[in-house]
Amino acid sequence: MPAEATPPGLVLRSRAVGAVRRPAVRRTTTSGSGRTPRGGPRRLFEQLRRAWDRPLTAYYLILGSSLLITVLGLVMVYSASMIKALELSLPASYFFRKQFLAALIGGALMAAAARMPAKLHRALAYPILVVTVFLMIVVQIPGIGMRVNGNQNWIYLGGPFQLQPSEFGKLALVLWGADLLARKQDKRLLTQWKHMLVPLVPVAFLLLGLIMLGGDMGTTMILSAILFGLLWLAGAPTRLFAGVLAVAGALAVLFIKTSPNRMGRLACIGATDPGPQDKCWQAVHGIYALASGGWFGSGLGASVEKWGQLPEPHTDFIFAITGEELGLAGTLSVLALFAALGYAGIRVAGRTEDPFVRYAAGGVTTWIVAQAVINIGAVLGLLPIAGVPLPLFSYGGSALLPTMFAVGLLISFARDDPAARAALAMRQPRVSWKSMRRRVKKRPSGER
Numbered sequence: 001m002p003a004e005a006t007p008p009g010l011v012l013r014s015r016a017v018g019a020v021r022r023p024a025v026r027r028t029t030t031s032g033s034g035r036t037p038r039g040g041p042r043r044l045f046e047q048l049r050r051a052w053d054r055p056l057t058a059y060y061l062i063l064g065s066s067l068l069i070t071v072l073g074l075v076m077v078y079s080a081s082m083i084k085a086l087e088l089s090l091p092a093s094y095f096f097r098k099q100f101l102a103a104l105i106g107g108a109l110m111a112a113a114a115r116m117p118a119k120l121h122r123a124l125a126y127p128i129l130v131v132t133v134f135l136m137i138v139v140q141i142p143g144i145g146m147r148v149n150g151n152q153n154w155i156y157l158g159g160p161f162q163l164q165p166s167e168f169g170k171l172a173l174v175l176w177g178a179d180l181l182a183r184k185q186d187k188r189l190l191t192q193w194k195h196m197l198v199p200l201v202p203v204a205f206l207l208l209g210l211i212m213l214g215g216d217m218g219t220t221m222i223l224s225a226i227l228f229g230l231l232w233l234a235g236a237p238t239r240l241f242a243g244v245l246a247v248a249g250a251l252a253v254l255f256i257k258t259s260p261n262r263m264g265r266l267a268c269i270g271a272t273d274p275g276p277q278d279k280c281w282q283a284v285h286g287i288y289a290l291a292s293g294g295w296f297g298s299g300l301g302a303s304v305e306k307w308g309q310l311p312e313p314h315t316d317f318i319f320a321i322t323g324e325e326l327g328l329a330g331t332l333s334v335l336a337l338f339a340a341l342g343y344a345g346i347r348v349a350g351r352t353e354d355p356f357v358r359y360a361a362g363g364v365t366t367w368i369v370a371q372a373v374i375n376i377g378a379v380l381g382l383l384p385i386a387g388v389p390l391p392l393f394s395y396g397g398s399a400l401l402p403t404m405f406a407v408g409l410l411i412s413f414a415r416d417d418p419a420a421r422a423a424l425a426m427r428q429p430r431v432s433w434k435s436m437r438r439r440v441k442k443r444p445s446g447e448r
Contacts, residue, residue, distance in 0.1 A: 055419035058351075061344035062414055065337045066110075066392060066407045070103055070400075072334070073318070073393035079301045080321040081314035081395060095314055095395055098160065102397030106404030113408025118356055118416065121409060122182075125175035129203075132172040135165035136210040145214070149387070153214035164398035166211045166219045170367050171402040173204060173223060177230045178359035185234075185355045193240050200230065201244065212255060217262060218386030220255075222371050224248050229366030233349070233359055265384040282317065285310045286379045289320040290331070297327030314395040316387055319379045334393070335376070341407075342369045348413045357413045364406045368392075 051057070074096065081095035088094075113121075139145035139155050146154040146162065155163045177200055181190065189195040204227045211220050228248075231241055256262045268280035272287070289305040292298065303324045306313040313321050323331045345365030349358045368391045375390045377383035389399045392407070414420060 055417065055423045058344040058347045059414040059420055061340050062407065062410045065341040069337050069392040074100060074103060076318055076322050077314050077395045079325060080306050080318050083306050084314060098397065099395050102400045106401045109401060110404040110408035113405050114411040116412055118354060121175060122179045122356055125179040129172040129176040132165055132168045136169065139165055140213050151215040153216050166216055167398045168402050169207045170222060170226060171406055173207060173226050174360055174363035174367060178356050178363055181230060181234050181359050182356035190234055196234055196236055217255065218388035221374060221386060222367060222388060225370035226363050226367050230359060230363055233362045269384055270381050282311045283381055283385060286317050286320040287381055290323040293324040293327040295327050296329050297325045300325050315389055317379055318394045319376055319390055338372045345410055348410060351417065361410055361413050364409055
C-alpha cells in the first residue's frame with residue numbers, strides 16, 4: 001500500500017515545534033594534546049608586554065617611582081634622624097623639617113623642569129655650568145668655604161642652611177655635555193676623536209679637580225660615571241673609551257694611595273669585624289643593621305643601630321636603617337623603585353630621535369643609577385664607603401634639589417615623545433563647561 005501522504009500544514013507545524021535553538025559554540029584553537037588552552041601565564045605575559053609598550057609607560061614610571069622614593073625617604077629620614085637630633089639638643093623633627101622643605105622646593109623645580117621645552121633646557125646649560133664652576137672656586141677660599149667631615153665643599157648660607165656646589169656640578173655636566181655633543185652631532189663632527197674629547201673631557205676634568213681639592217672622592221666617582229656615560233652614548237670607539245678610563249683609573253689610584261683615610265675605607269670592603277681602633281666600625285654596623293632586620297624588619301622607628309651605634313644613619317647609611325626597620329621587603333622595594341626609574345630613563349634615551357634628549361636622558365640615568373649603586377654597594381660591604389647619599393632618599397637638600405630637577409628633565413623628555421603627546425591629548429576632557437551650559441539651555445521647558 002502506498003504510504004499515506006502527510007498534509008503540508010502538519011509538516012510545517014512539526015518543524016516549528018521540533019526545532020530547538022542551539023546555543024552558539026565559541027570556536028577555540030586546540031593545542032597539540034587536544035586540550036583547549038586557558039589564560040595561563042602566556043596570556044598574562046602578553047598583557048603585561050602590551051602594557052609595558054604603551055607610550056605613557058616611561059612617563060608614569062619616572063613620575064611614580066621618583067615620588068615614591070622621595071616620600072619613603074622622608075619617612076625614613078624622620079625615623080633615622082630622631083636620635084641624632086636629640087643628641088645635638090635639637091627637636092626630634094629637626095632634620096625631617098629641613099628635608100621636607102627641601103622636598104617642597106625640589107618638587108617645584110621638578111614641576112618647572114617637566115614643563116620646560118628642550119630648547120630652554122639647552123639654553124640653561126652654559127649659565128648653570130658657569131655659576132657652578134664659580135661656586136666651586138669660591139668654596140675653596142678660606143673663610144668662605146666650610147669643612148664638614150674632612151671635606152671643604154660647603155658654603156654657609158645663613159641660619160641652618162648650607163650649600164654644596166659640587167652636587168650641582170652633576171647637573172651642569174649633564175646639561176652642558178648633552179648640548180655640546182648634540183651640536184657636534186648635528187655638524188657630523190663626532191666621527192673625529194678630537195671633537196669627541198675636546199672640550200668635553202677638559203671641562204669634566206676641571207670639575208673633577210675642583211671637587212678633589214675639597215677631598216670629596218664620592219662625588220668625583222659619580223662625575224666620572226657621567227662622563228663615561230656621555231662618551232658611551234656618543235659612540236666613542238673602544239680604544240678611546242679605554243684610554244680615558246685608564247687615565248681616570250690611574251688618577252683614582254693616585255688619590256687613594258696618597259690618602260690614609262681612603263686606604264682605610266678600601267680595606268673595610270667585606271669586613272665583618274671593626275678591626276684595630278674600630279677603623280671599620282661604620283661598615284660593620286651597617287651589616288649588623290641589615291642582618292637584624294630579617295624579612296619584614298623590626299618595625300618603623302624600632303631601629304637599634306641608630307641609637308649611636310651607626311654613624312650617619314640618616315645620610316650615607318639610611319639604606320641600612322631601612323633594612324633594619326622594614327626588612328628585606330623594604331630594601332627590595334627601594335631597589336625595585338630605582339630599577340624602574342633606571343629602566344624608564346634608558347627607554348626615554350633609546351626611543352628619541354633628538355640627540356640632546358638622548359644624551360641628557362642617558363646622563364641623568366647614569367648619574368642616578370651610579371650614585372645608587374655606589375651608596376648601596378658601600379652599605380652592603382661590596383664597595384668602599386664613598387660618602388655619597390642615596391638619590392632622592394637620603395637627608396641633604398643640596399643633593400635633593402639638583403636630583404629632583406634632573407628627574408623633571410626625564411619627565412619632560414618622556415612627555416615630549418610624539419606618541420606620549422598624542423596619548424596625553426586624547427585623555428584631556430573634550431567637553432567644556434560652556435558647551436554643557438548650551439546643552440542645558442536647549443532642553444525643552446517641560447523636561448526636568
